[in-house]
Amino acid sequence: MAESDQTVTEGTAAEEVPTVDEVLSQAHAASELDPDAPAVLTVSNLRMYFPVRSTGIIRRKVGDIQAVDGISLALPKGGSVGLVGESGCGKSTAGRAITRLYQPTAGSIEFEGRDLATISNRELKPLRREVQMIFQDPYSSLNPRHTVGSIVAAPLRIHNVVPKNQTLKRVQELLEVVGLNPEHYNRYPNEFSGGQRQRIGIARALALQPKVIVADEPVSALDVSIQAQVINLLQDLQREFDIAFLFIAHDLAVVRHFCPEIAVMYLGKIVEIGDRDSIYNNAHHPYTQALLSAxxxxxxxxxxxxxxxxxxxxxxxxxxxxxxxxxxxxxxxxxxxxxxxxxxxxxxxxxxxxxxxxxxxxxxxxxxxxxxxxxxxxxxxxxxxxxxxxxxxxxxxxxxxxxxxxxxxxxxxxx
Amino acid sequence: MEKFLTVDDLKVHFPTPDGVVKATDGLSFGLDRGKTLGIVGESGSGKSVSSSAILGLHRGTSARVSGSIRLDGTDLLAISNQEMRRLRGKDVAMIFQDPLSALHPYYSVGNQIAEAYRVHHAVSRKEARTRVVDMLARVGIPQPDRRYDAYPHQFSGGMRQRAMIAMSLINDPSLIIADEPTTALDVTVQAQILDLLQDLQNEFNTAVIIITHDLGVVAEMADDVLVMYAGRAVEYGPVTEVLTHPEMPYTWGLLSSVPDVTADTSKRMVPIPGNPPSLLNPPPGCPFNPRCVHRHKVPGDLCRTELPALIPGNRGEDHLKRCHLSNPEMIYETEVVPQFDPALAEER
Incomplete structure (x- = not known):
């Protein structure tokens, strides 16, 4: 409750409500597939194992959690691929391995002729600008002690993309792009609602103008009426900046709307992958069919x-x-x-x-x-x-x- | 005839240093045995607060509860704490959203369920155990005799929720309040739990209140639906009626802002602009007016000055709406219509 009291209310009675036409112009139909788009990121046979060690002084390795066990997919330029499955199927781990938050156990992640999976840290840093991530929980993914301005500016600072005296201007531009008031750069995350926080996370991911964004459950922590706002925003940004999305979610309806191509995962493997029509109207794997019927x-x-x-x-x-x-x-x-x-x-x-x-x-x-x-x-x-x-x-x-x-x-x- | 559960003008107000938070402000509904009521709303709309008032969970807190809640003729707000304790868990039971935090990690699952039984029945431990094992089997837990001694962390999410359901059903309650019972679960497990809940309801003729934000769950489970916004009911009526012909722009907005797995892919996802209001300073007039795109269709400044009453709309006595729009067809004038075909609805 205390949360929402401090929320920056954008829709106070004094402000004008958008008209029906304005609301409709922001709304998008489901994204469409471009079958000829070249692949921007190609994942081949990616494996991510986490060692399980015994207790005691000598922590012997006793096995592996095979979180992701050999997945292959191609992410088309400016398109989106959805990764769906139940909790524990490895979809988030796959996303984190692709952004190199984890060091993959095996396999390759080809991006612009380089293999992200085996590249050295020094060579990886410039490539991180091109592959960004949006996190699930807008509450824990923003540092509560930093202002929104410094959160969004952090990537700009780290990668030294704009001169210091122009950082603020760029941050304000970014806030405007994601539909926040640019004057609010000096506020702290707790002053914003969940949907607004997710927009801050999106602004941060956009700061470096990436070619690929891995969105890990970007709307599942939001209220239903806010989810549509964020999905429409992502669709706008995708069109405007030609960003490829790997969209990880468990909500099959949202994925169907956002992604023209969908991969279904079960226990670390892709069991079925195809375009929207093949998966939702013509699924051939019993698991996909069970998932959809539920x-x-x-x-x-x-x-x-x-x-x-x-x-x-x-x-x-x-x-x-x-x-x-x-x-x-x-x-x-x-x-x-x-x-x-x-x-x-x-x-x-x-x-x-x-x-x-x-x-x-x-x-x-x-x-x-x-x-x-x-x-x-x-x-x-x-x-x-x-x-x-x-x-x-x-x-x-x-x-x-x-x-x-x-x-x-x-x-x-x-x- | 009075319904089995009748809630009339329920108000739950929390005094805070910043002012009074009106979490629930004048809520009325009724529910018969064997029927299911779905309460839908966003976080902070007051749906959980209202249902915990039925269980008397605001007793001993600073909350100010008024109005009346009558269960089978007894006014639950008037009875003593002792009587409330006797009723809680026996006649009225609750299924919580997160079974991991609702179960005690130090006690075995079976013992926790047995405790709920022995509080209300003078039976030996052995008899209680038999009863619990039966119940665990009934909710579909394999090897119930061995699982009785397992601890919550040894159960998977779906199994824990089954154990929670077993606990709530152990005393054959006549009313079950399920507060987001499947939100923490995966879809395939959700489907199992919803089916189980429906089977058990049919078997024991229980009245069920299901609180959720998922309109799909409501459409499948509920007979009636109550849509809440900022502590108030804004639309109330039979599910088939409300979800096919919403007469309040908020309900319409909810329906058009969620995609579904069978819709036409050309269907647009229309967001509701703005954010949910603060309950501390709710907007004057209709609480939804700052986000309502149909506000200008109402003559004068009525939406901003006067709270509309919850009255029957144009489609019959049992479909109530809280909106100044005299002609709800105005909502459908826009190009985007709710995602169902009314003709199909008639066939049902």
Whole structure:
């Protein structure tokens, strides 16, 4: 309560309320995909393991938390890729590894011809200007002892991009861009509401004019009526400055609105990735389908009653000791023998659609024999099949190929 | 006939050094057994404060509570503290938002639930244990006999919330208040918990108040919905009615500012301008007027000078709205209409 009392009220009775037209002009439809945009950041086979040590004096390493275990994706210039999944699936860790807040265990992060994953700290510093981050919690990500002006100016100071006497001017410009009163640069974070604080965090991320922003749950701490304001702001900024967003969130509806391309993660792996239509209307992985069916939806509930839910039983297994084969098999309604023996490859099944499942398809219409058996060189139960010739190019590649596995013809096809 | 739970003109005011915070200011609603009421609002709109008043949780604090809360004929604001204790957890139970902070970390989950049972029933530890194990099994905790002795940190988020639900149901309450029961949970777990809550409600014919900011949850769970803004009800009526034909610009704004997973992708996300008001100095007149884009459609300066009454709108007696707009169709004049097709709603 004390919080909101000190809040800088922008909408006091004295100020004019925007008209309907003004509000509508700020509102955006869902972002659209530009299929020809070149990739600005390419992540290949990224792994992030955290060692688990035993207690006692000699802290022996006893295992690894496999938080991110080999993900590949390409972030198009000026576009957005959404990373969704439940808590603990590794989506935030992936974001932090990509911004090099963590040192990745393996894999590469290619940006402008350099590999961010292995680059030295000295070489990394100038590149940090290009890859910035927006954090989830606008309360803990701003230093309460610093004024807003010095928070937003910090990146400018560290990277020495503007002369000292022009820093204030630049800060005020930035505050204006994100819709805050530039006169408020001398105030402290506690004087602002949650939505306004998130705008400060966004101004800080914009200060260095980055090409890539990793937004880790940028709106989930905000009130519903404020979320739309921030999402619209991000869409404006993306268009104006041509920024590529890696948008990490658990809210499937927000991701659907902001990102034309979405990757679904489960226990450190991408289980399905594709454009909006492939994921939301034509998901082929049982986990994606279960996730989507669980989202409460106003329209659906009011008009057609409740949808049939795909109930998942049990909890997400521990990432220290993930299940063998497919990591989702312990909760999967259609798991079979092969699922515990072999990990399904992330197979491209459409122009912009990849799925990691032995039985890809709408639940109920899914194939009864594992489609991947031939590619892996095994029989339907997952035992080695001497007659089959395993396909050699199953290594996960970021981006999409021109040819893909046609589910109807059960062979490699193309458009 | 009076409803099972009737709240009339409830006010919860907190005196502070800066003035009186009117967290709830004149709230009225009713709820029958076996029915669910959804209370929706932003943080600070007074939804949690109002429901904790039903449980008498403001007793012994500086809060000033007035009005009346009648549960099955008993006025909960008039009874003594002792009577309140007898009722709390037995007839009225609460499910809290964050099960990790609502469960005691030093006691095993089973013992905490058993304590809730033994407070109200004179039974031996052994009998209580049997009852708790049954309940744990009922809410879907595997191996309930072994899980009885586990501690909260050994449970996952969804399991803890199940344990909380088991605790609230252990005395067969007739009213359950669920305060953001699934906000801390992932969607797949949320779906499990909501289904469980609905099954149990049908089985025990419980009245449920579900407090949330998620309109999707309300649409799926509730029969009636009460939209709160700055401590007041601004719209109240059957869910199918209010969410398809909102007559108050705030409700309309909430509906058009949240995306949903099935909407047309060309649908725009229209934000509500401004910020929620301070409860210390609420704006004069309609509390929503500083953010309302339809304010200029009301003649004179009525929105800024006079608080509208909560009265039936144009769509029937049980759909109440607090707005000066005489013709709510004015809200829909804009290009953006609420995201549902009224024709589809009729089919339901």
């Amino acid at each position: 989202v409460p939806d106003v329209k659906q509930a009011i008009t057609g009653g409740r949808r049939e839910r795909i109930q998942l039983t049990g909890d997400v297994p521990s990432p220290i000791d993930p299940p063998s084969g497919c990591r989702f098999r312990t909760r999967c309604p259609i798991a079979q023998e092969i699922c515990s023996r072999h990990e399904p490859p992330l197979l491209q099944i459409g122009r912009r659609h990849k799925v990691a499942c032995h039985f890809p398809g709408r639940l109920g219409e899914h194939p009864h024999a594992p489609l991947t058996a031939g590619l892996l060189g095994v029989d339907a139960e997952g035992r080695p099949d001497p007659g089959a010739s395993p396909s050699s190019d199953l290594v996960e590649q970021p981006g999409y190929a021109d040819t893909w596995f046609d589910l109807d013809k059960k062979s490699i096809g193309r458009a």
